[in-house]
Structure formats: structure tokens, C-alpha cells
Amino acid sequence: MSILEPKIYATLLLLYAILVFAFIIYKLLARRDSKDYTELRARIVSWFYMITIFALGVYLNDIVGIIFLALISYLAFKEYVSLIPTRIIDRRIIFYGYLFIIPQYYFAYTQWYEMYIITIPVYLFLFLPFRQIWIGETEGFIGNTSKVYWGAMLFIFALSHSAFLYKLEPTEGITGPMMLLYLLFLTEINDVFQYICGKSFGKRKIVPKVSPNKTVEGFLGALVLTTIMAIALSYLTPFTLWESIAAGIIISSGGFIGDVVVSMVKRDVGVKDSGNLIAGHGGILDRLDSLTYTAPLFFHFIYYLYY
């Protein structure tokens, strides 16, 4: 029951306070002018559900928490394989992508680092082509093997770093669930900061061909604000001041890259949102895109420094 830890429930309450604040701003905006704010409203309401589901899923029980994180990986991978063009015959190797979620999160749960870190990068990598031999379809072999492997790396392997982080041994009184909350809080609020800063004073496009809405100003503004948040929230980590500044920079810039990488996938396929699971936000990939980069980067940062 890590939700009973003061640092965790206080931070969750802080999140709800931010949401209430955002909702008041929405109300004021909607009253002042007649622009359509229904999407903003849907976004805020969805955040409320997401935070609540996350808090209940992850902070009540360890095993439930790992299963919950595995389920998120499952939904992300499913959205990815549904988004990209695949053929009927590819379903068999896609199945093994799904299947590898189980050992991956199991090793995260048992904290067997060596197996955890090689299961997908090495064993799935070696297994998929083998399974392809067995199917015997040579046409499109390189393309579809790579597609499945790449998706498994990003949406299972990379995302599962959150699960390994969650089960880390406490260090200096700081537990895994606290560090996970730190990572997710900063990753998501960095997205929000980029959006707000970009909208408020964004001028120069940073990656015009991929995401026309992303601006240099949005990126830099979020970098500063997220780093300030990283310092403010460092009570959830064992970090010194300089380490939390570094963590802020890693999460803010990593989050930006993850976001744009998933945008590249969506551009390639020709869709705007990856799905319609979350009202106002699009699909689950639209919410997890940044985390695909921040989870492994932040994990290895902390793992190198403290383990």
C-alpha cells in the first residue's frame, strides 16, 4: 500500500490540486470568450480519470501495480500494431510481441536485471526471424520482422523500465513507487508545458516536417519549467540539487524526442491521433509517446548513480 506513504499521497493530492486549478482556468476562459473549449474540458476530465486509475492501479499493491503497467504496455503495443500496415500472415509473429510482455514484466517484478535487460533486445530479436523461417513467407520478411521488433522495443522494452524502476530496492529512504511517480509526473507535465509555452509564445518551428505545432519556444520553455519542477519534486528522489537539474533536462528533452518519434510513426501511416481511447487526448500512444524515451533514460540515470 504505497499510497499510504505521505510523500506519495501528498504528491497525488498536488496533482488533483493542479487539475482543479486547470478546471477553474478553463471555466474562466469559457466565460470570457465564446471560443470552443470543449476539447480542453475533455482533456482535463480525462486527466482526472487517468490520474485516478493510475493511482489505484499502481499504488495499492505491488503485484497489481506490475500487472497494471504490463497492461499499459499491452494497450500501447496493440495500438501500434493496429496503426501500422500489417498482413494477415504477420499475426503470428505479432503474437510473440504480445507474449514477451509476460516474461519482460515478470523479470521486472523479480528484479532479475540481467534477464530483464536482454529478454527483448536479445531473445525476441533472435526468436522472431526463427519463427519467420517456420512460417516460410519470404516476401516482406525484413520489413515486417523489423516492424514487430521495433514496436516491441519501444512499447514493451522501453516502457517496462517504469516497472523495473517501480520495484527497485529503497535507497536512502526513497522507494521505487516514489521515483516512478517522479518520472511520470515530470514526463506528463513536460508535455503540458510544451503545449502551453508553444501556444503562448511559440514562433519558430523546431521540426516543421514532423510536428508543425512544436516550436523552439515551447521546447525551451518546457525545459526550464520541467527542470524547476524536477527540483521542486526532488523529495521523491535521492537526488542532490545538481542531479535533479540533470534529471529535469533528461526528462524534458527525452520526452520531446519520444513525442516526435511517435509523431513520425503517425505521419508515416497518415493519421493525426493514434486512436480514440482517451477523450480529448486521442489514443494511449498519444499519452505514452514521451514515456518511451524518458522511462529508459531516467531509469539508467538513476541506476547508474545509485545502484
Added chain:
Amino acid sequence: MMLKSLFFTFIVKPVIILITGISIKNPQNLPKSGQFIIIANHNSHLDIMAIMSLFDSTVIRKVRPVAASDYFFKNRILKWISIHLIDIVPLDRSIKHAHSTHPLQPVYDALDQGDSLIIFPEGSRGDPEKLGRFKNGIGHLAKKYQNIDIIPIVLEETGKCLPKNEALLVPFIIKAEIKKPMRFKNYSLEIQDFVLKLEENFKKG
């Protein structure tokens, strides 16, 4: 049909939403009440589940899929499920026209007592993700019941999730596009041409 409502609300819907997921295009075309006939392309056993998961538990009671009795009544367990949980309208494919009862009689009966139907005009599950030719039965039905809306639902990916003759389900998000309702009387067409008109809804872009 209490059992059916429970089965769909607590088993089929959660399974479809969590395991595969369903993405609905034009949900506003979905009827909230009244009598209607849904026609859809047929590639998988998931098709019936996916379509029925679109409806609320109050509507679902009166929505019955038309299905071949030689397949769905082939053993006792399947028969029990088909009758009590899915509530199919059994269609006997072996009856020929020379026989005393009309082959579509059970379908007429169901419509006469006010039920809504799900019909797969291709007949049986075809090759995955390919559209087979529609049978003329749907045209005769449309002509006989000119005041009932026919709603085409285009399903994608169900054949990839669970193709014919496969037991392994591989999750993909099912796409369901709900087209505008059609009635036979609004088109001055022969039966065959109306069937072709219905088929057009399912041809890609």
C-alpha cells in the same frame, strides 16, 4: 433474455474493449432504439461480438444475429450458448425452395415480432479481409420490410484477430464504420441492383 444482457454487459463488452478494442467511425449513425437490420461483412466469429458490443444492454435484448443452424447447433454446448446467450435466429441452409417452408421463414418471424437483426449477406465467413458477393436473400428481405432501416456496418481487422479455422486470437483494434441507414423504398431499384447498392458500402475507397 436476462442472461443475454448480463453476458454481453459483463463478458463480451469488457473482453472486446480490453482485449481487442474497438474504434467506431460515425457512432451517430447507430440506432438507439426502434427496429433495424444491420448488415456487415463477415470474416470472423468476432464479428457478431464486435457488433453486439456497440449496443447498450437495453437495446441488445432485441438484437439477434442470423446464423446457420448447421454450424451453431452442431453440439450441445454451442447450441445452448447460441440460444440462451447470443439468441441467434437459426437459418437452415439445407432447405431447398421446393420444401414446404420458405428458407427465410425464421427471419420473417423474428422481424414480425419486432426483433432487430444482424445479417451477414456474404453468407459464411469468407477469406480474411476480402469481401465476398452478397446473396440475394438480403434484397428480398429489404423489399418485404421496406420500412425497416438497413444499417451497413463495415468491420475491419476482425479477420486478422481471429480468422476462419484459427484458434489463436491475436489482438488488433477492430474498426467499425457505421454507414447511413438505407431503405428499399427510397431507391427505385430491382432486388439485384439494390443488393449491389448495399454491397457498394463495403467496397474500399
